[in-house]
Amino acid sequence: DTGVSQNPRHKITKRGQNVTFRCDPISEHNRLYWYRQTLGQGPEFLTYFQNEAQLEKSRLLSDRFSAERPKGSFSTLEIQRTEQGDSAMYLCASSLTLTSGRQNEQYFGPGTRLTVT
Amino acid sequence: EDQVTQSPEALRLQEGESSSLNCSYTVSGLRGLFWYRQDPGKGPEFLFTLYSAGEEKEKERLKATLTKKESFLHITAPKPEDSATYLCAVQTYSSASKIIFGSGTRLSIRP
Numbered sequence: 001d002t003g004v005s006q007n008p009r010h011k012i013t014k015r016g017q018n019v020t021f022r023c024d025p026i027s028e029h030n031r032l033y034w035y036r037q038t039l040g041q042g043p044e045f046l047t048y049f050q051n052e053a054q055l056e057k058s059r060l061l062s063d064r065f066s067a068e069r070p071k072g073s074f075s076t077l078e079i080q081r082t083e084q085g086d087s088a089m090y091l092c093a094s095s096l097t098l099t100s101g102r103q104n105e106q107y108f109g110p111g112t113r114l115t116v117t
Numbered sequence: 118e119d120q121v122t123q124s125p126e127a128l129r130l131q132e133g134e135s136s137s138l139n140c141s142y143t144v145s146g147l148r149g150l151f152w153y154r155q156d157p158g159k160g161p162e163f164l165f166t167l168y169s170a171g172e173e174k175e176k177e178r179l180k181a182t183l184t185k186k187e188s189f190l191h192i193t194a195p196k197p198e199d200s201a202t203y204l205c206a207v208q209t210y211s212s213a214s215k216i217i218f219g220s221g222t223r224l225s226i227r228p
Contacts, residue, residue: 040221041221106216107163108153
């Protein structure tokens, strides 16, 4: 399977615990994105990497959230001191930069559903 | 502020009954507009990219069109397997990366 993969698919944690999610993008894609989606809403942008550099972060990304993409391959998203409001689906997407300047489509993984109790 | 609004929120159709979903957008400068399909519990699946007014794209029973203010996703003779949430998203020149999603239209096709 050459699509975007995410692990784990589901995570249940207690308030105050730390959690980490992993995303493996499509192998030739140099851009990687994290989004958060709550029920009945579209995905909301969190952050974006081009290769290993984190180039943009949303104001939604509080200081309890940190993302890394070592060596420009897989990425991790860590949430520290989880709160009940962090319960959501966390989606990862990847894309390839086009030299034409047009935006190439983002391909999404299956997501990690986080439940904070 | 850049905004994407989709209507209706939910749409129930009989199998074979054609209809259209609307996506209106207010952005500072449109770089591209995307349509995705999302099944329950899964990530969005890419359908189309539109770049300029007047552009149209087709895939099976779906056709996407774009004007300067809105996009339509036309579904012709839908089948039950077309039931899903359809998401519209835009990318603007003010951001080189993120795309801004609407809340989606939940489409249900009855056999």
